[in-house]
Amino acid sequence: xxxNGSYVIDDREKGIFLLDRSVHVSEEILREEMRKIFGKxxxxxxxxxxxxKPGDFVTRKVAGRPVIFVRDQKGQVRCLxxxxxxxxxxxxxxxxxNARRFMCVYHGWSYGNDGSLxxxxxxxxxxxxxxxxxxxxxxxxxxxxxxDFWFMNLDPDAPPLGDYLGKTRDYxxxxxxxxxxxxxxxxxxxxxxxxxxxxxxxxENSVDDYHLPTTHSTWLNFMRNSGVVMEPPKGAGMxxxxxxxxxDLGNGHFTTDNVNFRGRPVAAWIPLYGDAAKPEMEAxxxxxxxRLGAERAKRVADTNRNLVIFPNLVINDGSxxxxxxxxxxxxxxxxxxxxxxxxVEESESARARRLxxxxxxxxxxxxxxxxxxxxxxxxxxxxxxxxxxRWSEMSRGMGHEDGEQLNSDEFHLxxxxxxxxxxxxxxx
Amino acid sequence: xSPVTRAEVEDFLYMEADLLDNWKLAExxxxxxxxxxxxxxxxxxxxxxxxxxxxxxxDDRERIHQRIIRVMDPNCHAEAPKSHLSRIxxxxxxxxxxxxxxxxxxTFVCHRYRRYERMGEYVGSTRHILKRExxxxxxxxxxVFLKSHELGSLGSVSFML
Numbered sequence: 001x002x003x004n005g006s007y008v009i010d011d012r013e014k015g016i017f018l019l020d021r022s023v024h025v026s027e028e029i030l031r032e033e034m035r036k037i038f039g040k041x042x043x044x045x046x047x048x049x050x051x052x053k054p055g056d057f058v059t060r061k062v063a064g065r066p067v068i069f070v071r072d073q074k075g076q077v078r079c080l081x082x083x084x085x086x087x088x089x090x091x092x093x094x095x096x097x098n099a100r101r102f103m104c105v106y107h108g109w110s111y112g113n114d115g116s117l118x119x120x121x122x123x124x125x126x127x128x129x130x131x132x133x134x135x136x137x138x139x140x141x142x143x144x145x146x147x148d149f150w151f152m153n154l155d156p157d158a159p160p161l162g163d164y165l166g167k168t169r170d171y172x173x174x175x176x177x178x179x180x181x182x183x184x185x186x187x188x189x190x191x192x193x194x195x196x197x198x199x200x201x202x203x204e205n206s207v208d209d210y211h212l213p214t215t216h217s218t219w220l221n222f223m224r225n226s227g228v229v230m231e232p233p234k235g236a237g238m239x240x241x242x243x244x245x246x247x248d249l250g251n252g253h254f255t256t257d258n259v260n261f262r263g264r265p266v267a268a269w270i271p272l273y274g275d276a277a278k279p280e281m282e283a284x285x286x287x288x289x290x291r292l293g294a295e296r297a298k299r300v301a302d303t304n305r306n307l308v309i310f311p312n313l314v315i316n317d318g319s320x321x322x323x324x325x326x327x328x329x330x331x332x333x334x335x336x337x338x339x340x341x342x343x344v345e346e347s348e349s350a351r352a353r354r355l356x357x358x359x360x361x362x363x364x365x366x367x368x369x370x371x372x373x374x375x376x377x378x379x380x381x382x383x384x385x386x387x388x389x390r391w392s393e394m395s396r397g398m399g400h401e402d403g404e405q406l407n408s409d410e411f412h413l414x415x416x417x418x419x420x421x422x423x424x425x426x427x428x
Numbered sequence: 429x430s431p432v433t434r435a436e437v438e439d440f441l442y443m444e445a446d447l448l449d450n451w452k453l454a455e456x457x458x459x460x461x462x463x464x465x466x467x468x469x470x471x472x473x474x475x476x477x478x479x480x481x482x483x484x485x486x487d488d489r490e491r492i493h494q495r496i497i498r499v500m501d502p503n504c505h506a507e508a509p510k511s512h513l514s515r516i517x518x519x520x521x522x523x524x525x526x527x528x529x530x531x532x533x534x535t536f537v538c539h540r541y542r543r544y545e546r547m548g549e550y551v552g553s554t555r556h557i558l559k560r561e562x563x564x565x566x567x568x569x570x571x572v573f574l575k576s577h578e579l580g581s582l583g584s585v586s587f588m589l
């Protein structure tokens with residue numbers, strides 16, 4: 001811990017918020033984070049649509065833990081530690097697939113897709129004390145879902161997922177409401193890339209609309225070139241054409257909630273989509289209005305929201321819907337995974353439009369994300385002076401604290417840091 | 429017309445590599461047909477269709493033009509300063525040809541250096557659909573397949589790969 005017991009200076013009277021830059025460079029803090037943040041919070045594992053049929057599985061690393069995210073023969077979605085109970089080897093080396101059994105290649109112990117230990121070669125060599133029933137693949141302490149988003153928690157004493165997610169559920173619902181049947185699916189194709197920066201910088205970046213005009217000026221030009229009208233910002237402190245707010249969702253979760261100007265596949269047409277798309281997009285909107293009522297349909301179609309579920313799940317419902325998660329790989333490196341999400345019943349043309357819109361902004365070849373990556377890497381490089389230049393300034397909009405907090409203020413960033421600071425201050 | 433030879437398409441691919449390495453993107457753009465496409469599928473779905481699967485890049489002709497505007501803009505931070513690129517193209521093979529088009533496969537290693545650091549090697553293969561035009565070609569489709577399981581430490585594809 002730092003000397004005064006806090007990594008932030010949070011002076012609400014003066015309206016000053018400062019962050020101790022050691023949080024992005026200290027190995028010791030990273031080790032502590034693995035226990036106090038990733039070992040305590042609900043961490044996103046995967047989406048049910050990634051494992052549609054019994055036996056479908058994907059393997060991935062979640063919070064540093066190799067896991068198998070799998071649907072068992074009975075249809076139950078499970079999260080199994082990908083570690084053999086015998087001598088500890090990874091039991092599934094495939095990235096994804098469909099399997100009834102996972103067999104360890106070392107000595108051949110094999111497990112059912114529900115994690116139970118199914119077979120041990122020449123089992124007769126063990127005594128009666130050897131209990132196969134007790135040697136299934138281990139699992140995280142808790143594993144639960146909300147609307148097909150599955151999370152794990154390593155802490156036996158964790159609160160229920162529903163309590164943890166709290167008000168973020170309303171914002172997940174807004175995303176899921178795009179689908180007439182209430183079912184969204186992860187689309188094929190994963191974007192995975194590293195950023196040479198501390199993982200928490202991605203949290204900030206994912207919701208920080210202050211950076212848009214400078215970091216993404218070439219994207220804004222592209223939007224203009226495509227025929228999108230970019231009104232100059234009108235309100236005090238605003239940096240974008242339309243108004244957007246930063247909203248506290250409790251428990252360290254927060255979201256931006258912006259009046260759309262950038263087009264939305266469901267269902268706000270912009271010239272980029274082409275005239276031919278208009279009738280279908282009108283039909284999509286009409287379906288929303290009929291199903292949800294005019295007001296809710298407007299919420300779904302005419303706002304875009306970047307939601308952060310503490311600590312590291314980002315759901316951006318903007319130019320397209322992206323699920324993004326990221327884990328530290330050392331203090332100055334993170335591994336990012338991003339997926340596209342869409343309604344299961346989407347037509348082929350609407351699906352193509354969604355994917356195309358995704359690539360206009362997001363991802364390692366997008367027109368915006370590479371510049372975010374650059375900005376975060378520049379921050380990490382600059383932080384090498386942290387010992388003599390200790391504090392990051394994060395006070396923007398503190399005068400708005402009791403009123404309307406803009407998306408371009410740093411209100412929501414402060415929410416993250418207050419929660420992070422509180423968890424790091426706990427004895428673990 | 430006589431059949432296209434491997435040497436002819438090799439010359440073309442080497443010339444293209446030189447233009448891309450040296451950021452001569454206006455000259456490269458002049459090689460494209462009016463309906464050209466540029467695609468990089470996701471590392472985990474190389475055979476995917478960009479209308480159904482999330483790609484890294486899926487540009488139609490207009491988007492390629494906009495991409496060139498973007499990467500040449502000094503405010504494209506990911507490429508300011510510009511990457512130093514050096515690609516080796518090899519294993520060039522003609523997969524198919526008819527009177528109008530030639531489909532060409534090649535492998536490549538593209539070394540990228542930036543910010544006084546080594547940034548890494550992009551390793552993969554390309555598939556060009558070339559339109560025959562006189563004694564040269566124009567590019568109708570350029571598809572790049574990355575061999576790595578993920579982009580990993582390579583980070584972005586902010587240049588013309």
